[in-house]
Amino acid sequence: xxxxxxxxxxxxxxxxxxxxxxxxxxxxxxxxxxxxxxxxxxxxxxxxxxxxxxxxxxxxxxxxxxxxxxxxxxxxxxxxxxxxxxxxxxxxxxxxxxxxxxxxxxxxxxxxxxxxxxxxxxxxxxxxxxxxxxxxxxxxxxxxxxxxxxxxxxxxxxxxxxxxxxxxxxxxxxxxxxxxxxxxxxxxxxxxxxxxxxxxxxxxxxxxxxxxxxxxxxxxxxxxxxxxxxxxxxxxxxxxxxxxxxxxxxxxxxxxxxxxxxxxxxxxxxxxxxxxxxxxxxxxxxxxxxxxxxxxxxxxxxxxxxxxxxxxxxxxxxxxxxxx
Amino acid sequence: xxxxxxxxxxxxxxxxxxxxxxxxxxxxxxxxxxxxxxxxxxxxxxxxxxxxxxxxxxxxxxxxxx
Numbered sequence: 001x002x003x004x005x006x007x008x009x010x011x012x013x014x015x016x017x018x019x020x021x022x023x024x025x026x027x028x029x030x031x032x033x034x035x036x037x038x039x040x041x042x043x044x045x046x047x048x049x050x051x052x053x054x055x056x057x058x059x060x061x062x063x064x065x066x067x068x069x070x071x072x073x074x075x076x077x078x079x080x081x082x083x084x085x086x087x088x089x090x091x092x093x094x095x096x097x098x099x100x101x102x103x104x105x106x107x108x109x110x111x112x113x114x115x116x117x118x119x120x121x122x123x124x125x126x127x128x129x130x131x132x133x134x135x136x137x138x139x140x141x142x143x144x145x146x147x148x149x150x151x152x153x154x155x156x157x158x159x160x161x162x163x164x165x166x167x168x169x170x171x172x173x174x175x176x177x178x179x180x181x182x183x184x185x186x187x188x189x190x191x192x193x194x195x196x197x198x199x200x201x202x203x204x205x206x207x208x209x210x211x212x213x214x215x216x217x218x219x220x221x222x223x224x225x226x227x228x229x230x231x232x233x234x235x236x237x238x239x240x241x242x243x244x245x246x247x248x249x250x251x252x253x254x255x256x257x258x259x260x261x262x263x264x265x266x267x268x269x270x271x272x273x274x275x276x277x278x279x280x281x282x283x284x285x286x287x288x289x290x291x292x293x294x295x296x297x298x299x300x301x302x303x304x305x306x307x308x309x310x311x312x313x314x315x316x317x318x319x320x321x322x323x324x
Numbered sequence: 325x326x327x328x329x330x331x332x333x334x335x336x337x338x339x340x341x342x343x344x345x346x347x348x349x350x351x352x353x354x355x356x357x358x359x360x361x362x363x364x365x366x367x368x369x370x371x372x373x374x375x376x377x378x379x380x381x382x383x384x385x386x387x388x389x390x
Contacts, residue, residue, distance in 0.1 A: 213384075
């Protein structure tokens with residue numbers, strides 16, 4: 001197969017776009033697409049200070065690379081979750097994120113959950129007794145909290161994550177199957193910083209296929225963690241991704257169509273009745289926004305853990321490396 | 325000599341002369357979910373497999389995006 005732009009041998013054929021490209025033109029094309037979506041969804045400009053959540057995987061490292069190539073001010077945030085999985089998953093991820101930052105002269109902030117708060121994510125899941133034996137729910141809660149807090153403490157007004165199209169449609173499928181209106185109304189390329197203390201959250205890869213991101217990392221020579229999080233194996237999200245890929249195989253573009261039709265339906269008011277957002281308060285302990293009066297769920301969860309582990313009651317007032 | 329497909333550390337045999345896409349399907353994978361690397365370079369799935377070729381299949385699905 002030949003590159004549509006120059007006739008050289010293609011390295012990727014994107015059936016959903018009816019487009020095959022060689023390595024050189026692919027490395028030009030993908031950032032152009034990302035830039036197009038950044039502008040279309042008014043995610044950020046070159047004046048914004050962006051914090052990229054970096055996991056060491058292809059999507060987040062690829063995103064960081066693309067934003068840097070596009071000339072944005074983007075620093076990285078790595079959250080050490082303390083997940084081993086028999087092969088040092090978190091340690092390996094950290095090394096790869098550090099290597100990438102060093103090789104490209106970029107700033108990476110690293111926050112180790114255990115060192116900062118007193119327990120690893122798997123420990124937290126057991127002690128807090130949340131998530132039916134799987135750490136995914138406490139992991140999600142912790143990452144959302146720490147990312148927002150780090151953006152706030154570090155003076156970043158935009159928080160960018162590497163969610164790709166496949167991630168988005170898998171979640172969309174899950175929420176549609178459950179008719180989870182509250183979640184559906186909040187699923188978007190941009191979540192504005194509508195309340196004090198909340199960073200604007202953006203997903204610049206929301207229209208980029210997971211396959212395209214993996215190809216970008218390979219062609220660009222980005223070394224990323226190939227193994228999945230050991231706790232994600234067999235997850236509902238991965239199951240949905242497999243089903244969606246079967247649909248894509250039969251009808252190229254099916255995933256993109258599903259996502260774009262959803263965004264369009266939302267714009268036309270399909271979820272208008274769900275629009276009223278709960279009132280947010282400042283958590284009495286940490287000051288982060290929370291929908292419940294009193295303490296936020298992050299602080300309540302860690303209270304229990306710190307009591308069980310005999311740690312001092314107070315959580316850090318700010319994330320150390322940002323506190324002056 | 326035949327064609328070797330390597331996926332997640334496991335080797336599979338494929339028939340020379342077939343397309344990569346067909347060979348991937350034959351070992352029970354969806355072509356959408358893998359990328360193929362030959363001699364360090366990414367190749368498209370219409371590639372015709374030749375005797376002695378070694379193809380590394382890279383899974384594209386990950387479950388740990390932040």
